[in-house]
Amino acid sequence: MAFDKNTDPLKLHHVVGDMECDYIYTPGVAGDKFFKALRDEGKLLATPCEACKITYLPPRMYCERCFSELDKWIEAKPSGTVDTFTLVHEDRDGNKLPEPVPVAFIRIDRTDGGLIHQLRGVDSKAVKIGMKVKAVLKDKSRRSGGLTDIDHFAPA
């Protein structure tokens, strides 16, 4: 016998469900310190490894190269360079955005690391690799200890 082909589950008897898979992400000892400094003092912290001449931002507890513990903390300037970028045309639900939003990987000055963040105050067509940008922080009262405490990056 032949079966009617059906690819729509709603046409058949069906059960709609919600998978409750809540999670709590903890950023670890170094991440905790990084986000608290950002929230409370508006500072970007980094951990340098003097032996390897690598400065980690986001900070790490251990050097990824020589595995030594990093206990020196320095403040990085809230400025950097666009290392690479993309233009986002749709939101997370797939709806068209009125304007494309540039999202860049920004290498923070005098560190070997960087952050992924939105660029604003620049025309999406004018974004270039190598562009100098600076972090624009939210007001202290609106910061909650997360990467969005930086509202966006803007041309320096």
Add this chain to the structure above:
Amino acid sequence: MTMSEKMKEVPGIYLRDAELKAEDAITFKWRPNAKYIWAGGIAYSRFLEELKNGRIIARHCSECDRILVPPRMFCDQCFRATDEWVYVKDTGTINTYSVSYLDADANRIKDPILVAVIDLDGASEGVGILHYVDNVDPKDLYVGMKLKAVWKPEKERKGSVTDIAYFEPMKED
């Protein structure tokens, strides 16, 4: 935990529950928007529809001459499409059972939940459905016990296996 000869325990800092829940710990809480639709397929959908009418429908495979319930459009032994719809009775025999002192959320309960795999009369041997058993002392349950379905009132049925409220011991006539 001893890891090796050189390393006696796992290095690093253990994250304690109290720290995780502490007000000053940075945490990111999230509930992913993970929705699903489970569809019954052709056979199971018909099975659920028939339950609304107080009937249990099965599929017959003419190759192995088995009657499958819940019905399946494909025979899992012969690897071919099953052939016809047949009704089976709402009475049967306990194939296996369990007396559970834990509820669905694993809370300890005083009055146990009784569940059994029931071989329905009219279906092939070993083809059973899982359901609740009630109106019986757990000590009196045995494999081979005859049961009968207790249906919900017709207007409360909604095309679900719970349209049968539970099974109870068949009264000797």
